[in-house]
Amino acid sequence: MTTRVVSALCVVALLQVQWAGLLRGDGLIAEAQAAGFISNSMVVLVVPANTKEATKAAALERLLSFQSRRLEQVRSYNLSPIPGQEEETQAEKLVEEALRALLLRTPKRATERLAAAKKLLDKQPAAGGPRLWARLFKALGLVALSRNQLVPARDMLLRSLTLFPRQAEEEYVAYGARSLELFKAVLKVRESAPTGDLQIGDKAAGAEVWLDGVARGAAPLKLEEVPAGDHRLMLRRSGFDAVRQFVKVLPGQTVTVDAALAPASFQRDLLSGRKVLAANFNQPSVIEDRIRELRNELGTDQILVVRASFPKDQTQLKGYFLGSDGAFKKVKVALVRDQTYMDKAAEFMAATSGAKLTADASKRPLDQRKSVVVASKERASTASSYIDPNAPLFEEAKTDEDPLTGKWYFWAGVGGGVVAIGLVAWLLASGTEDVSAGATGKVKINLHKASGN
Numbered sequence: 377m378t379t380r381v382v383s384a385l386c387v388v389a390l391l392q393v394q395w396a397g398l399l400r401g402d403g404l405i406a407e408a409q410a411a412g413f414i415s416n417s418m419v420v421l422v423v424p425a426n427t428k429e430a431t432k433a434a435a436l437e438r439l440l441s442f443q444s445r446r447l448e449q450v451r452s453y454n455l456s457p458i459p460g461q462e463e464e465t466q467a468e469k470l471v472e473e474a475l476r477a478l479l480l481r482t483p484k485r486a487t488e489r490l491a492a493a494k495k496l497l498d499k500q501p502a503a504g505g506p507r508l509w510a511r512l513f514k515a516l517g518l519v520a521l522s523r524n525q526l527v528p529a530r531d532m533l534l535r536s537l538t539l540f541p542r543q544a545e546e547e548y549v550a551y552g553a554r555s556l557e558l559f560k561a562v563l564k565v566r567e568s569a570p571t572g573d574l575q576i577g578d579k580a581a582g583a584e585v586w587l588d589g590v591a592r593g594a595a596p597l598k599l600e601e602v603p604a605g606d607h608r609l610m611l612r613r614s615g616f617d618a619v620r621q622f623v624k625v626l627p628g629q630t631v632t633v634d635a636a637l638a639p640a641s642f643q644r645d646l647l648s649g650r651k652v653l654a655a656n657f658n659q660p661s662v663i664e665d666r667i668r669e670l671r672n673e674l675g676t677d678q679i680l681v682v683r684a685s686f687p688k689d690q691t692q693l694k695g696y697f698l699g700s701d702g703a704f705k706k707v708k709v710a711l712v713r714d715q716t717y718m719d720k721a722a723e724f725m726a727a728t729s730g731a732k733l734t735a736d737a738s739k740r741p742l743d744q745r746k747s748v749v750v751a752s753k754e755r756a757s758t759a760s761s762y763i764d765p766n767a768p769l770f771e772e773a774k775t776d777e778d779p780l781t782g783k784w785y786f787w788a789g790v791g792g793g794v795v796a797i798g799l800v801a802w803l804l805a806s807g808t809e810d811v812s813a814g815a816t817g818k819v820k821i822n823l824h825k826a827s828g829n
Contacts, residue, residue, distance in 0.1 A: 416677035416700040418444050418729065419453035423654050423683045423695075436684050436691065437614065438584060438591075443722040447731040453676045456612035457640055458620055460503025467493040468508055474515045475743065479550055483522040490515055502620040506589040506608040510540035510742055518551055521558055533562045538605040539588050540742045541566075547743040570627035571601040576611070577634030580619070586610040589738070598630075611635060615643040645673040653681055663696060664704050671698055680728060682707065689713050697728050 420440045424433035437455075444452045470493035477486035493512060497504050504512075517532030537543060548559040576585050580595040588607055592599055595611065604627045612618040616637035625631055640646075649670035656662045663681075671679045682695030691711045698704050709724045711717060718736075726733040 415449045415451045417451045417453045417675075418447070418678040418680065419455065419671075419674060419676045420444060420680045420725075421650065421653065421682075423650065423657055423681060425683055425685060429684070429686065432686060433684055434614065439718075439721060440680070440682075440725065443718065444725050444729075446722050446734050446736060447726055447729055448734050450678070450729060450731050453674065454618075455614040455640075455646070456616055456618045458502055458610075458612075458618045460500030463496040463500045464503040464505075464508065467496045467504060467512075470496070471508065471511050471515060474519075475511065478515060478518050478522075483519050486515060486519055490519065501622075502618070504608075505610075505620075506539040507742065509608060510536045510543075513539070514543075514743070517558070518555055521554060526558075529558060530562055530565075533558060534566060535606055536742075537562060537566050538603055539608055541588075543742050547741055566603070570604045572604055572625040572627055573630040574599040574602050574607075574609075574623065574625055575630055575632040577632055579634045579636040580611045580613075583611040583613040583616070583619075583637055586612070609633060611637060613637055615640055615646050642674055645670070649673065657681075657683055657695075660696070660706070664698075667696060667698050667704070678729060680707070680725075691717075693724070699729070 420437060422433040422437035422440065424430045441452055441455070444450060470489045474486040474489035474493070477483070477489065490512065497509075497512075513532045513536035517529045517536060520526075520529035520532060543559070545556060545559060548555045574587070576583075576595040576597045576599075578596050583595045585592045585595055585597050585599075587599060587602070587609055602625045604625050606622050606624050608620070609623045610618060610620040617640050619635045619637055621635075623631060623633055649666070652666045653663060653670070656666055667679055667681055671677075677700040679698045680695065681697075682693045685692045689712060691713060692709075693711070694708045695706070696704065697707050707724075707728050711720050711724065722733055722736075725731075
């Protein structure tokens, strides 16, 4: 009797553990969900038709690589790696949590998240683009404002606007009337801010210059009338590790940055691969083997190799694509150089790879939300503005969440519970039957041999 009761309780416990795993998203469900988010890396190479078009080919390669980031479940293989990607990903999550906490009027929680994010970014100075740092400074400014520290709040918000000028009033409404007033005041200060010049030296010759997330040309380069303050500078060149750092522009002065780029670990394979591709571009049977070799050397999943020509008002691409499934095909497209040029390039990338095209992330506001808590300006002026803590506050948050009763695993768990209860009842009932005192014996089980004896 006791043995059967213990067995029944063990069955129930095991079912409860499995059911709890379903609720948490562990086990098979988690594995299925993770499988749905597996992404493939993709590298884009543009082979110049001749040395005269090498500069245009390099610019086009950067354009196509940038547009490949818009492909769903495709990671752009960075030919100019940026250190600190792991720290950057962790910091992004912490800053988002801090902004959520500020919306829920819990500045203490926000302070904890921001301190952790700042520690990660300080550990790796190259981590974090202008958007991440702008969000961090915005959150720090709002925390200071909640403590009535007006000068630090103003300074942090000014740094945020310097890095990401395209912020709008709507992005401050949900944080309260004082936040909106501070934003308007800082916006006026920035409009009349002094400027200085920024000189990128010869050591980075050939590198692409990005300032606050905007491509400004190739080094050596002088940028004039840059708003004074801290800016996020990035220098990148194919085959070299990128340099990303803060640079402080001083009013009425020229600040010089003369940073050299170090070769990437794959630079030798990339250079030799480019030469082989250029020499065999018009021999499909030969170039397929070369492309497969280069893909293996770089460690990417997909590779697109094209040659471009630039007739009047057009960019004509012709080349080859090797997919993650091993399929090899020819590709061809003509892109009209008009206002739709960037989108057409992205559509070509999507059609080539078979991936879904997503919205251009570079055009997103700094603090976009789909939640209904984004109130009107009139609502923000009221003292009591209700914030729903369960509302999805950010663009990447889930929307239209289905109720638990609408999930298949909910009813599977219910069915399993019913079966478990029935099994326990049967075991308990069968355990009350009388057992003959003399009915004893031994049972021998051979696990290695099936026998009917």
